[in-house]
Amino acid sequence: MSSSILFANQFGQVDKTTFGEAIRGLLIKHQYCQAKISLYGGQVLTWQPEEHQAVLWLSQDSEFSPGKAIRGGIPLCWPWFGPYKDGGNHGFARQQVWQLDSIDVDKDAVTVILSWHGEKVHPLWPAACELRQELVLGKEFKQTLYMKNAGDIELEYSGALHSYFCVSAPENVDIKALNPAKFDDKLTGEKGQTAILPHCRGPLDRVYHYDKAVQLVDRHWQRTIEILPENTRQWVVWNPGTATAEKMSDVHRGGEHEFVCVEAANSQGQKLPPGRWVTMGQTIRVSEH
Numbered sequence: 366m367s368s369s370i371l372f373a374n375q376f377g378q379v380d381k382t383t384f385g386e387a388i389r390g391l392l393i394k395h396q397y398c399q400a401k402i403s404l405y406g407g408q409v410l411t412w413q414p415e416e417h418q419a420v421l422w423l424s425q426d427s428e429f430s431p432g433k434a435i436r437g438g439i440p441l442c443w444p445w446f447g448p449y450k451d452g453g454n455h456g457f458a459r460q461q462v463w464q465l466d467s468i469d470v471d472k473d474a475v476t477v478i479l480s481w482h483g484e485k486v487h488p489l490w491p492a493a494c495e496l497r498q499e500l501v502l503g504k505e506f507k508q509t510l511y512m513k514n515a516g517d518i519e520l521e522y523s524g525a526l527h528s529y530f531c532v533s534a535p536e537n538v539d540i541k542a543l544n545p546a547k548f549d550d551k552l553t554g555e556k557g558q559t560a561i562l563p564h565c566r567g568p569l570d571r572v573y574h575y576d577k578a579v580q581l582v583d584r585h586w587q588r589t590i591e592i593l594p595e596n597t598r599q600w601v602v603w604n605p606g607t608a609t610a611e612k613m614s615d616v617h618r619g620g621e622h623e624f625v626c627v628e629a630a631n632s633q634g635q636k637l638p639p640g641r642w643v644t645m646g647q648t649i650r651v652s653e654h
């Protein structure tokens with residue numbers, strides 16, 4: 366992995382680099398954090414605030430190759446979440462090459478703006494659309510996805526910020542805020558249930574209908590990851606469990622014991638009026654106790 370400086374000042378530095386054979390990306394070093402971003406997928410791969418261990422999990426067996434989604438970090442599921450007709454899982458945004466629009470480094474954070482636009486990208490979603498992402502990486506991390514319908518008829522999208530969080534083990538983690546919320550269980554097909562989630566060991570695949578902040582409490586690492594959503598209506602909590610993970614070529618052996626996905630999502634169709642920008646986002650904070 367060779368790299369060269371794109372931007373540097375007294376607060377931090379951003380290098381351009383290559384992941385795998387040919388995936389272009391950014392290495393970020395700031396007084397408050399380190400991070401990696403792939404332009405393929407417009408995907409934040411890692412973010413590690415100073416004096417904390419890594420927050421985002423990235424598989425050691427991720428395939429950094431065009432046509433494949435990168436396993437880990439925060440893949441963007443868009444313009445659909447989950448399977449859609451015969452279009453495959455999670456839409457196409459995570460397999461597009463995004464453009465780097467700007468970098469700004471100040472004492473608090475590194476701000477990176479990425480963008481992508483396309484038309485007739487997929488037969489199931491031939492519309493003209495533009496995406497923009499604002500990534501503010503410092504002591505906390507704020508991600509905003511802007512979406513614009515660049516055509517002249519109303520569209521619907523669904524999507525998720527599919528964050529893979531590093532944990533000591535999923536069985537050591539709870540997300541108490543979700544306990545009273547109704548959820549749809551994607552494994553059993555049952556909808557609208559409530560039940561205590563005692564831990565996050567997989568197989569687990571639930572769509573919670575809850576639009577407020579959640580906290581992942583890792584009892585072993587004594588760490589809390591708080592996620593504050595913006596304009597999302599659901600949380601998806603996913604861990605494949607061992608039997609499924611062993612069939613996934615891009616999850617390294619035992620990797621399923623290292624992460625829990627907690628995804629700020631709009632899992633059901635949301636209006637995308639012509640010519641207007643809409644957003645979804647999240648802010649991630651870490652604390653140790």
Ligand SMILES: O=P(O)(O)OC[C@H]1O[C@@H](O)[C@H](O)[C@@H](O)[C@@H]1O
Binds near residue numbers: 527570571601
């Ligand atoms: O393997 P993919 O396409 O990245 O999807 C991973 C998982 O993503 C989650 O969001 C879904 O709820 C799961 O059903 C899915 O298995």
